[in-house]
Amino acid sequence: MTSLVIAEHDNASIRPATLNTVTAASQCGGDVHVLVAGKGAQAAAEAASKIAGVSKVIHVEGEHFAHGLAENMAAQVVGMAEAYSHILFPATASGKNIAPRVAALLDVGQISDITKVDAADTFERPIYAGNAIAIVQSLDATKVITVRTTGFDAAASTGGSASVETLDGVTDSGKSSFLGAEIAKSDRPELTAAKIIVSGGRALGSNEKFHEVLEPLADKLGAALGASRAAVDAGYAPNDWQVGQTGKIVAPQLYVAIGISGAIQHLAGMKDSKVIVAINKDAEAPIFGVADYGLEADLFNAVPELTAAL
Ligand SMILES: Cc1cc2nc3c(=O)[nH]c(=O)nc-3n(C[C@H](O)[C@H](O)[C@H](O)COP(=O)(O)OP(=O)(O)OC[C@H]3O[C@@H](n4cnc5c(N)ncnc54)[C@H](O)[C@@H]3O)c2cc1C
Numbered sequence: 001m002t003s004l005v006i007a008e009h010d011n012a013s014i015r016p017a018t019l020n021t022v023t024a025a026s027q028c029g030g031d032v033h034v035l036v037a038g039k040g041a042q043a044a045a046e047a048a049s050k051i052a053g054v055s056k057v058i059h060v061e062g063e064h065f066a067h068g069l070a071e072n073m074a075a076q077v078v079g080m081a082e083a084y085s086h087i088l089f090p091a092t093a094s095g096k097n098i099a100p101r102v103a104a105l106l107d108v109g110q111i112s113d114i115t116k117v118d119a120a121d122t123f124e125r126p127i128y129a130g131n132a133i134a135i136v137q138s139l140d141a142t143k144v145i146t147v148r149t150t151g152f153d154a155a156a157s158t159g160g161s162a163s164v165e166t167l168d169g170v171t172d173s174g175k176s177s178f179l180g181a182e183i184a185k186s187d188r189p190e191l192t193a194a195k196i197i198v199s200g201g202r203a204l205g206s207n208e209k210f211h212e213v214l215e216p217l218a219d220k221l222g223a224a225l226g227a228s229r230a231a232v233d234a235g236y237a238p239n240d241w242q243v244g245q246t247g248k249i250v251a252p253q254l255y256v257a258i259g260i261s262g263a264i265q266h267l268a269g270m271k272d273s274k275v276i277v278a279i280n281k282d283a284e285a286p287i288f289g290v291a292d293y294g295l296e297a298d299l300f301n302a303v304p305e306l307t308a309a310l
Contacts, residue, residue, distance in 0.1 A: 001028070001029050001030030001031075001085040001086075001120065002030050002031045002032075002033060002083065002084055002085060002086075003025035003026075003028050003030060003031070003032050003033070003084060003085065003086040003087070003088060004025075004033050004034075004035055004058075004077070004080065004081075004083075004084040004086070004087045004088070005018065005021050005022050005025045005032060005033070005034045005035070005054075005088050005089075006021075006034075006035050006073070006077060006087070006088070006089045006095065006098065007034050007035060007036045007044065007048050008068075008090055008092060008094055008095070009036060009038060009041065009044035009047075009048075010044070011038040011039060011040050011041040011043070011044050011066070012041075012043045012044060013043065013044060013047055014036075014044055014047045014048055014051070014157070015090075016149075016154060016192075016193045017090035017092050017095075017149045017192070017193075018034070018048070018051075018090060019051060019154035019155045019156075019157055020090065020147060020149035020150075020151075020152040020153065020154050020155070021088050021089065021090045021095075021147045021149065021152070022034065022051055022053055022054060022155040023053070023152040023153055023154065023155045024088055024114065024117060024145070024147040024151075024152045025086060025088045026053045026155070027117035027152075028085070028086045028088075028117055028120050028143075029120050030085065031055045031056070032053055032054050032055060033054070033055065033056040033057070033058060033084070034048045034051065034054050034056075034057050034058070034162070035057075035058050035060065035076070035077065035080070036048050036057060036058070036059050036060070037059075037060040037061075037062070037065040037068075037072075037073060037076050037169060038060075038061070038065050038066060038068075039061060039062060039063055039065055039066035040061075040066075041059065041061065041065075042059070045057050045059035045164050046164070047157070048162070048164075049160065049161065049162040049163070049164050050157065050158050050159065050160050050161070050162075051155050051156070051157055051158075051160045051162070052155050052156040052157075052158070052159040052160045053155050053160060054155075054160050054162040055162055055163075056162050056163050056164075056165060057162050057163070057164045057165070058080070058165050058167055059164055059165065059166045059167070060076060060166075060167050060168070060169035061166070061169065062169045062172070063172075064169075064171075064172035064173075065169060066178065067178040067181070068094055068098075069173075069176050069177075069178060070094075070097040070098045070101055070176070071101070071173040071175040071176050072169075072170065072172060072173050072176075073098045074098050074101035074102050074105060075105075075170045075173055076169055076170050077098070077102045078102055078105045078106060079170050080167075081102070081106055081142055084142065085120070085141075085142065085143065086120075086142070086143045086145060087099075087102060087142060087143070087144050087145065088145045088146075088147055089145070089146050089147065090146070090147055090149050091112065091113045091146035091147055091148050091149065091249075092149070092192075095146050095147075096146060099112075099144055099145075099146050102144050103144040106142055106144065108138075108140035108141070108142050108143070108144055109138060109140055109144075110144050110145070110146070111123050111125070111136055111138055111143055111144065111145045111146075112125060112145075112146050113125050113126065113146055113147075113148045114136075114145055114146070114147055114148060114151065115133075115148045115150075115151030115152075116151060118135065120143075121137055121138055121139070121143070122135060122136070122137045122138075123135070123136050123137075123138075123145065124136070125148075126148070126268075129245045129264055129265055129267075129268035130245075130267070130268040130271065131264070148249060149192070149249075150249055150250065150251035150272050151272075184238065184240065188218065188223070188224050188225060189222070189223070189224045190224065191224045191225075191226055191240070191241065191243070191248050191250060192248050192249070192250055194223060194224035194250070194252050195222075195252050195253045195254070196221045196222060196223035196224070196252055196253060196254045196255075196256075197223055197224050197225070197226045197243070197250055197252045197254070197255050197256065197270075197273075198214050198217050198218040198221065198223045198224075198225055198226070198256045198258065199225070199226035199227060199228070199243055199255065199256065199257050199258065199260060199270070200213070200214045200225070200226075200227055200228070200231055200236065200237065200258050200259055200260070201227070201228040201230060201231050201257070201258065201259040201260030201261065202228065202230035202231055202234060202236075202259065202260075202261075203258075203259025203260075203280075203281075203299060204231060204236055204258075204259055204299075205236075206236060207235055207236045207237075209236075209300075210227075210231065210236040210237055213258075213299065213300065213303050213304070214258065214303070216304075216307045217256070217303055217306060217307045217310075220307055220310045221254075221256075221310070223254075223256070224252075225237070225241055226241050226242075226243040226248075226250065226255075226270075227241040227242055227243065228242070228243070228244065228260045228261075228263075228266050229242050229244055229246065229247065229265065229266070232247075243266065243269040243270050244263075244265045244266045244267075244268055244269035244270070245264075245265040245266075245268040245269060246265065247269055248269060249268075249269050249270075250269060250270055250273065251270075251272040251273050251274070252273050252274070253273075253274045253275065254273070254274065254275045254277065255270050255273035255275070255276050255277070256277045256278075256279070257270070257276065257277070257278045257279070257280075257287050257291070258278075258279045258299050258303060259279070259280065259299045260278070260280070260287055261280070261282075261285050261286060261287060262278070262280075262285055262286035262287025262288070262289065262290065263286070264286075266287075267286075267287075267290055271290050275292050275293070276290055276291045276292050276293075277291060277292065277293045277294075277295070278290075278291035278293070278294045278295070279294075279295045279297060279299050279302050279303065279306075280294070280295075280296065280299075281296065281297060281298050281299070282296075283296045
């Protein structure tokens with residue numbers, strides 16, 4: 001029994017979601033191999049070989065792998081699939097783009113968004129926005145899995161000494177091509193990898209206030225900024241800051257929810273955070289039900305005071 005983890009990387013380094021996926025793969029039993037398909041991705045392959053618990057890295061080079069196009073990645077994975085009992089992707093935008101194609105091409109069911117490995121064929125996954133846990137058993141010969149990264153600790157990024165094997169990749173499928181990317185630049189930590197998140201809701205009232213009130217606190221804490229969907233829909237914060245059922249799933253050490261009511265769809269994205277702090281002027285707000293520390297106060301007074309006190 002051997003598992004294959006499809007690495008997420010930028011050709012130079014391995015993205016953190018890969019490390020949690022390696023942990024999930026280790027729990028499936030047997031060896032763990034990692035596929036690094038990219039262009040000029042030697043450094044990423046090298047980094048993958050150092051991940052604790054990985055026994056082999058398969059490095060595939062090609063111009064058509066430079067940007068992780070799902071059509072080419074899926075063809076590459078399917079070409080290697082026979083050797084593997086489990087094929088695991090992080091349940092990120094990229095993983096969720098490739099995994100269903102692989103499952104369909106292999107004619108197996110995809111096991112999505114797992115948070116626990118009960119046995120090599122049995123997995124747990126949240127359903128109904130995290131209100132119930134489904135235990136899913138798969139009888140398929142190859143298990144194609146996406147991993148909710150917050151459900152698994154990150155494997156150590158150093159300490160491993162896997163061999164790196166270079167393989168010829170599949171040819172370009174020609175079905176898609178990379179035109180360009182507009183990537184938001186920020187000095188803040190990436191939301192899903194951040195240890196601390198300061199998140200704002202509709203109560204902030206405007207884009208200007210959202211930034212004016214929350215940024216100094218986030219700066220003091222070295223935190224990423226997040227938002228409720230109401231704040232995103234109102235244009236206070238960009239789309240990729242949304243936390244929740246239809247946004248990002250996060251589980252930082254500290255999540256500070258400011259002017260967020262705690263609707264079930266928001267909780268679905270953050271309730272696994274280690275420590276939750278809520279600031280809300282309504283004592284009945286549901287966010288206080290999950291908060292470890294709650295402050296019933298007007299955020300426009302409390303947040304500047306907190307920032308000044310830090
Ligand atoms: C299918 C579906 C998917 C969804 N997905 C998501 C998702 O991914 N993420 C998400 O966040 N939502 C999601 N939602 C929306 C969700 O149901 C809520 O509408 C949303 O989370 C509310 O955002 P909010 O808490 O910022 O706003 P509100 O619910 O309006 O809450 C604002 C809070 O601020 C408090 N407040 C007001 N003024 C102050 C002040 N001056 N000081 C302190 N506190 C104050 C209020 O007491 C209130 O609790 C989804 C909904 C649906 C139907």
